[in-house]
Amino acid sequence: MKIIDEFDRRSYRNVWTVSECAGGDIHPVSYELLGKARELAAAGGCEVWTVVLGSGFSEHLDALYAYGADVIVAVDDARMRAFNDELECHVLERLVEKYRPEIVLCAATSRGRALIPRLASRIHTGLTADCTGLAIDPDSGNLLQTRPAFGGNIMATIKCTDYRPQMATVRPKVMPMPSPEPGRTGRLIRESILASDTLNIKEILQTVERREPTVNLSEARIIVAGGRAMKGPDGFRLLEAFAKQLGGAVGASRAAVDNGWIAYPHQIGQTGATVQTDVYIACGISGQIQHLVGMQSCKTIVAIDIDDTTPMMKLADVSVKGDLFEIIPELIKELNKGGSL
Amino acid sequence: MRIVVCVKQVPATTDAKIDPETKRIVREGTKAILNPFDLYAVEEALRIRERCGGEVVALSMGPENAKNVLVEALSMGADRAVLLSGRGFAGSDTWATSYALAKAIERIGGAELIICGKQAVDGDTAQVGPGIAAKLDIMQAANVSSVDDICPDSITVSRMNETGYDVLKLRFPALITVLKDINVPRIPTLRNARKARAAEIAVWSPEDIGAEPDKIGLNASPTRVVKTEPPAVRAGASVRICAAPSEAAKALTEELFRRGLIRADVREESV
Ligand SMILES: Cc1cc2nc3c(=O)[nH]c(=O)nc-3n(C[C@H](O)[C@H](O)[C@H](O)COP(=O)(O)OP(=O)(O)OC[C@H]3O[C@@H](n4cnc5c(N)ncnc54)[C@H](O)[C@@H]3O)c2cc1C
Ligand SMILES: Cc1cc2nc3c(=O)[nH]c(=O)nc-3n(C[C@H](O)[C@H](O)[C@H](O)COP(=O)(O)OP(=O)(O)OC[C@H]3O[C@@H](n4cnc5c(N)ncnc54)[C@H](O)[C@@H]3O)c2cc1C
Numbered sequence: 228m229k230i231i232d233e234f235d236r237r238s239y240r241n242v243w244t245v246s247e248c249a250g251g252d253i254h255p256v257s258y259e260l261l262g263k264a265r266e267l268a269a270a271g272g273c274e275v276w277t278v279v280l281g282s283g284f285s286e287h288l289d290a291l292y293a294y295g296a297d298v299i300v301a302v303d304d305a306r307m308r309a310f311n312d313e314l315e316c317h318v319l320e321r322l323v324e325k326y327r328p329e330i331v332l333c334a335a336t337s338r339g340r341a342l343i344p345r346l347a348s349r350i351h352t353g354l355t356a357d358c359t360g361l362a363i364d365p366d367s368g369n370l371l372q373t374r375p376a377f378g379g380n381i382m383a384t385i386k387c388t389d390y391r392p393q394m395a396t397v398r399p400k401v402m403p404m405p406s407p408e409p410g411r412t413g414r415l416i417r418e419s420i421l422a423s424d425t426l427n428i429k430e431i432l433q434t435v436e437r438r439e440p441t442v443n444l445s446e447a448r449i450i451v452a453g454g455r456a457m458k459g460p461d462g463f464r465l466l467e468a469f470a471k472q473l474g475g476a477v478g479a480s481r482a483a484v485d486n487g488w489i490a491y492p493h494q495i496g497q498t499g500a501t502v503q504t505d506v507y508i509a510c511g512i513s514g515q516i517q518h519l520v521g522m523q524s525c526k527t528i529v530a531i532d533i534d535d536t537t538p539m540m541k542l543a544d545v546s547v548k549g550d551l552f553e554i555i556p557e558l559i560k561e562l563n564k565g566g567s568l
Numbered sequence: 569m570r571i572v573v574c575v576k577q578v579p580a581t582t583d584a585k586i587d588p589e590t591k592r593i594v595r596e597g598t599k600a601i602l603n604p605f606d607l608y609a610v611e612e613a614l615r616i617r618e619r620c621g622g623e624v625v626a627l628s629m630g631p632e633n634a635k636n637v638l639v640e641a642l643s644m645g646a647d648r649a650v651l652l653s654g655r656g657f658a659g660s661d662t663w664a665t666s667y668a669l670a671k672a673i674e675r676i677g678g679a680e681l682i683i684c685g686k687q688a689v690d691g692d693t694a695q696v697g698p699g700i701a702a703k704l705d706i707m708q709a710a711n712v713s714s715v716d717d718i719c720p721d722s723i724t725v726s727r728m729n730e731t732g733y734d735v736l737k738l739r740f741p742a743l744i745t746v747l748k749d750i751n752v753p754r755i756p757t758l759r760n761a762r763k764a765r766a767a768e769i770a771v772w773s774p775e776d777i778g779a780e781p782d783k784i785g786l787n788a789s790p791t792r793v794v795k796t797e798p799p800a801v802r803a804g805a806s807v808r809i810c811a812a813p814s815e816a817a818k819a820l821t822e823e824l825f826r827r828g829l830i831r832a833d834v835r836e837e838s839v
Contacts, residue, residue, distance in 0.1 A: 249731075309734055312698070312708050337729045341710035344695035348666050348702035353790030356693035375799065376692050377579075383796045390790035429707045429742075432724065433735040443730055449829075473830060491749055497581075497689055498604045498748065506829050516581055524799065527829055529820065535808070542802060545823050548810040557817030562830075 228350055230389050239391040241276050241298075242268045243328040245319070245343070246291060247336060248281025250308070253290065255404070256334040260397060261295035262405030263361055264332055267370070270363040273329070274298060278322060280315050282308040288415065293407035298414045300326070306420060309431045310338045316345045317424035323350060328392045330370055332361070335396035347394050353387030354394040359401055359503075359524075369393070379501065379524050399446050401503060442476065442492040449475030449506040452495055452522070455482035456511020456532070456551060463489045466510060469555050472562040478502065478522075480512045496521035510551045514539025531555075569622030572679040573613040574669055574700070575606040575641055577634040578690045602637040605685030607644075608746050611753040612715065613683050614645045620718055623647040625676055629657055629668055635769050642764035643756035649769045650676065656774035659786030662691070666699025668784050671777040673704065680740040681723060686711065686747050697745040707738040710745045 230236045242264040246257035257277070264275045274297040282305050291299055302318055323331070323346070333343040335357050347354035360373030364386075370393040372385045387393045444450060451470040457463055463477065470477045478500075479493040495502055497517040507525035512518060514530070514537050522528070523542065530543035531551050540546045547554060580599040613624045626641035628634050629652035638649035652672055660668065673679055682704075684697035694710070701708035709727045717724035721740055726733045728747060738744070756764070774784050782788055809819045824830045 310729075312701075312710075316702070337711050340694050341698055341708070344662065344693070344698040345702040345708065347695070347790075348663060348699035351663065351790070353661065353663065354693075354695060355791060356695060377690055379799060381796050382799050383793045385791050386794050387790045388792065427705070427707065427739075429709070429739070430737040431734055432737055434732065435734070436732040446730070501692075506824070523802070527824075527827065528802070529824070535810070544802065545807045545820065546809065547816050547820055548808070549813060549816055553813035554816055554820075557814045558820065560814075561817045561821045 228352060228391055230391055236391070239327045239329040241274045241326075241328050242271065242330045243332065243392070244275070244277045244296075245331065245333040245339065246277045246279045247334050247338060248279050248284045248287075249310075249338075251281070251283035251287075253279070253284060253287045254334060254336065254399075256336065256397070256399040258290070258294040258407075259399070259402040259404055260332045260334060261291065263397070263402045264330075265295040265405065267330060267361065267363055270365075271329070271368065276300060276326070276328065278302075278319065280307050280318060282306075289412075290407065292411050292413045293409055294405055295408075295411075296413055298416060300416045300418055302418050302420065304420050306425070309434045310342075311428055311431060312341050312345055313428040314420070314424055315342050316349065317426075317428075318418070318420060319346050320349055321421070321424070322418060323392060331392045331394045333394070333396050335398040339396055343394060343396055352390040352392055352394060353385075354396070355385045355387070356396050358395045358397050361395060361397070370395070375524060377520070379520050398503065400448070442490070444476055444478055444493070444495065444500045444502050447476035447502070447504055449473045449508070450478045450495075450502055450504045450522075450525075451475050451508045451510065452478035452480065452512060453483055453489070453510045454480035454512030454518075455486070457483055457488060459486075460488050462552075465552070465555055469559055472559055473506075475504075475506070475508075478507075480518050509539050509543070510555065512539055513537040514542060569617075569620050569681070570625065570677070570679045571613040571616060571622065571681045571683060572625045572627050572673050572676060573606070573609050573641065573646065574682065574684045574696070575610065575626055575628050575637050576603045576685070576688045577601070577628065577630045577637045578603045578688055600633065600636065602640045603685055603688045605687060605689070605746075605748065606637075607685075607753040608748055608750055609683040609685045610641050610644050610646065611751045612746050613681075614754070615751065616681065616715065616718060622680075625650060625679070627669060627672055627676070628652070629660070629665060629672075632771075635771075638769050639764045639767070640756070642767050642769075643761040644754055645756075645760065649767070651769055651771045652773075652777065653771050654773040656779070656781065656785050659789060660784065661789035661791045662693055662695040662699055663790055664784050664786075664788045665696050666703055667788065668774075668777065668779060669696070670700045670703035671779050672772060673700070675772070675777045678741060680742075682706075682741070682743040684743065684745045686745055694745070697743060701743040704741065704743070707742045708744070709736050709738060709742070712744045712746045713749045715744075715750070
């Protein structure tokens with residue numbers, strides 16, 4: 228909503244987070260958001276509120292306080308068991324208009340990335356996607372939002388000075404997990420779904436949990452990725468064994484995906500997933516720009532290649548020159564030794 | 569049935585350069601292409617038309633030369649194309665982009681179905697699709713991986729999420745954003761490509777779509793990019809390992825362990 232005057236500006240208070248609830252559980256990114264919100268609230272001298280839309284989450288309220296919520300706004304309703312964009316947007320729109328938060332943070336999960344732009348569009352305010360940095364500008368009190376764009380080739384700092392609330396999304400694992408403060412408590416406000424919230428909402432016919440292990444690249448801590456050098460599906464079976472030893476996920480370059488050696492959800496890069504893991508181990512991936520943009524924000528990059536002049540080998544924090552079919556089995560053996568260090 | 573498919577012109581690589589003096593993104597001299605994700609949106613629109621009849625309208629907002637991406641959509645088989653172009657639209661963030669596209673869809677005469685790509689590879693926000701749906705106050709599904717059923721008044725789709733998928737039934741008018749898994753985009757035939765190049769593309773100004781001047785362009789955009797800079801440079805190969813396979817493996821494991829990147833328990837678990 229556009230700010231009319233100084234009085235109007237001051238009427239927006241507190242830092243909100245939207246906690247994500249699925250099947251009664253709270254998504255861990257919700258706690259990461261609370262940690263950031265505490266920091267911003269301390270700088271702005273205000274409270275941290277969190278909104279939970281879902282069903283059957285009451286046992287987690289204590290955790291939300293422990294991780295930093297001063298106030299919880301809870302809408303606990305079976306109709307919110309599965310994610311319904313229109314319904315959640317209607318409810319959030321009412322809550323934002325009623326309580327007028329100054330800042331709203333939401334997870335950049337598949338759900339958050341669908342819900343929050345709809346909300347921002349309806350209430351006419353700004354939304355910055357996938358922020359990696361959030362801070363209060365000491366001069367103006369506005370939120371400084373830093374985000375990668377152009378596939379990570381540019382860091383943009385974005386402000387929303389004339390509209391409220393200031394809204395931002397943050398991907399899982401980007402903000403550190405704060406330490407909880409057991410016994411910390413706060414206020415609970417219960418809100419409910421109104422009849423008007425349920426107008427013109429879609430029908431959810433079915434929700435399906437995948438049984439086979441899912442590819443959740445965005446939440447992995449370690450990714451082991453393979454490229455054209457893997458030569459075929461057998462190469463990826465070797466990578467899987469390696470990833471399993473490390474407790475990581477398997478990624479791939481487009482060359483490997485286009486060859487049909489591994490499914491598209493594993494693809495990393497401009498036309499695949501963007502990842503920001505602690506460790507990225509590129510195995511036989513030369514590091515063309517379309518691949519780099521998907522992974523260059525990872526904290527530590529390891530490259531294994533027979534050719535040490537490739538862009539990936541130059542970019543890497545640790546590079547290993549050699550044939551991956553000889554090195555990876557040795558790595559698996561090495562990791563298997565355990566405790567030998 | 570009318571399907572509007574939204575397509576964006578983007579730089580061919582996201583290897584963006586920043587002018588060291590102005591600190592602005594240099595766009596001159598970079599080749600522009602149709603946002604790769606939007607190919608799947610166009611393809612899905614065509615497939616639905618082939619099943620149900622009707623027309624496919626390709627819609628884009630951008631500079632005059634964004635006509636090229638509309639020509640590409642036409643050569644794949646879209647029936648007609650509309651470009652929103654004009655000074656008034658410049659500097660739009662996702663809020664103002666969504667508003668302009670929604671107004672244009674109304675001017676087209678509305679649509680049963682609007683299809684967007686998953687996200688644009690330059691701005692990368694994935695906010696425009698849900699933004700349009702909100703403006704038109706219609707149902708939405710983002711990250712659609714398949715269209716399962718179409719009735720005269722509704723569409724049933726599968727929407728992917730991190731742990732599985734949901735099957736959703738959306739009443740028309742509705743908006744979906746589609747994933748790459750949804751189809752394999754067709755390659756235009758030579759004949760269609762030639763026809764498309766000759767086709768008339770409507771160019772609409774803010775006045776043409778009845779946009780309120782305070783809702784388009786930079787002035788209506790709540791977000792402002794105040795600074796752009798290259799990401800912090802990586803140190804580059806600080807450790808290079810070149811040794812026999814078993815030695816190399818040992819050196820790498822030790823390096824990762826030393827950096828605290830693999831924990832002792834990861835190593836012990838597997839004993
Ligand atoms: C519009 C567009 C979008 C694209 N999007 C993506 C994207 O999202 N993701 C993506 O990854 N690519 C994408 N690409 C493709 C990209 O340009 C490259 O073609 C691709 O990333 C190359 O994959 P690669 O590194 O696996 O293969 P290569 O470039 O062939 O590299 C293979 C590497 O393996 C090494 N090698 C070979 N044998 C061995 C061995 N035995 N041991 C160790 N090393 C070995 C080689 O030295 C080489 O460095 C896109 C391209 C375009 C035009
Ligand atoms: C460095 C940088 C960072 C930015 N960050 C933000 C930000 O955080 N928040 C914000 O609100 N704006 C931001 N913007 C502005 C934003 O990029 C533009 O508004 C852009 O026009 C649309 O956003 P997008 O590229 O993210 O598209 P997305 O929302 O990712 O696009 C999704 C789909 O919408 C459709 N679509 C998008 N744009 C058009 C179009 N012009 N014509 C037709 N169809 C279209 C396509 O189907 C596309 O696949 C940023 C711009 C820059 C340069």
